[in-house]
Amino acid sequence: MKFWPLLLTLAGALGGAAGAYNLQAPILPDPRMTPGDSLTTDPAVICVPGYTKSVRNVPQALKEQIYREYGITSRESGEYEIDHLISLELGGSNSARNLWPESFQTQPLNAHVKDVLENKLHELACGGKITFPAAQQAIAQNWEEAYVKYVGPLPGGVTPARMPAQPSIPVTHVPSLPRGASVPQVATPAAAPAALPDPHQKTPTTPASEPPAPEDPSDNGDANEKVAPNPDGSCPADAPVKVSRSGIYHLPQGDTNYRQTRAVACYADAQDAQNAGYRGVK
Amino acid sequence: MSGVPELKIIDPSGGSSDSPATPRQQQLCAAVCAVIEADERFRALHQPALSRAEINAGLPETGPGYLYLRYDVPGAVPQEFWGHVGKTQKLAWKSGQVCVPLPADAPTIGT
Structure with missing residues (x-):
């Protein structure tokens, strides 16, 4: 007892x-x-x-x-x-x-x-x-x-x-937009909120909008000299121009939003981004 | 220290910071590398090359884990080390932790 x-x-x-x-x-x-x-x-x-x-x-x-x-x-x-x-x-x-x-x-x-x-x-x-x-x-x-x-x-x-910030769509799947076009739907997870989530928030029931990304390295051989962003949304040094999910490109110099922009695609310069159909900041 | 990679600052709020390393952080990195590279066990490695240097800015400089270093060793396991400021110089090979003293009046603000 x-x-x-x-x-x-x-x-x-x-x-x-x-x-x-x-x-x-x-x-x-x-x-x-x-x-x-x-x-x-x-x-x-x-x-x-x-x-x-x-x-x-x-x-x-x-x-x-x-x-x-x-x-x-x-x-x-x-x-x-x-x-x-x-x-x-x-x-x-x-x-x-x-x-x-x-x-x-x-x-x-x-x-x-x-x-x-x-x-x-x-x-x-x-x-x-x-x-x-x-x-x-x-x-x-x-x-x-x-x-x-x-x-x-x-x-x-x-x-x-x-995760909203997840670089879920391979860069080759980001459509080239005509000038002034709106948000590229393919690159924007439909279920994802605009803001980053509370890291404590469990979201297991959020439906996935896309299947897992293909991993064939040959997919990266894209036209328009488009380069995949880094996993953290930054761009590599040789392609520093960031294209946001809203189809606007941001330059590393003189753009106050550059640092906080999470890239869905990267280009070597503004001309390449423009040629791909993206527009600069107004 | 030739061919040393950029000393990156890992911002505690996420990702790497654009702020440059301070002279004191660079001094710590150089001192820790010197201790590691003078160690016999390190010298027995085949062509180790420093490939990564990060400051975990969320920690105090006296906290184990403040400085992260990585040496690539061709065909072998890369070697990771952690450096911090302490009273006495010490390298614990098994844990990879390196403690080095730095003068209190060493520069603390980047220029």
């Missing part, structure tokens, strides 16, 4: 812990803070047994900073992990740009579900079925969509969510 108080205490503690879990924790990372970062794409390195143990661990102080950046100021034991968006077994790095807090407790999607995808992609990449760059791009872009593509339906029949 003397065990009952202990059992009741334990039950109460467990119940209290379950009630304290943040079940609205983000399922997808904020692409501004966590665009993903690759350490290596070399199968000869990654596919060696024990590879992940040869990669060093993230300092705890940096993990705590990642929690703070995501607004997580308190957490229960076992509630989260600092996850590598591109997992170590896929060649992901320990850069802060590849780290985010992922919950074990959210349902039906959580860190355990993403682990299944990571294992599958590792198996496919090490088996030569896909390349490591393709695997890294898929999981960094939207791991829920990648799960559907490479594993199967998400648990609970959930439809993959889509």
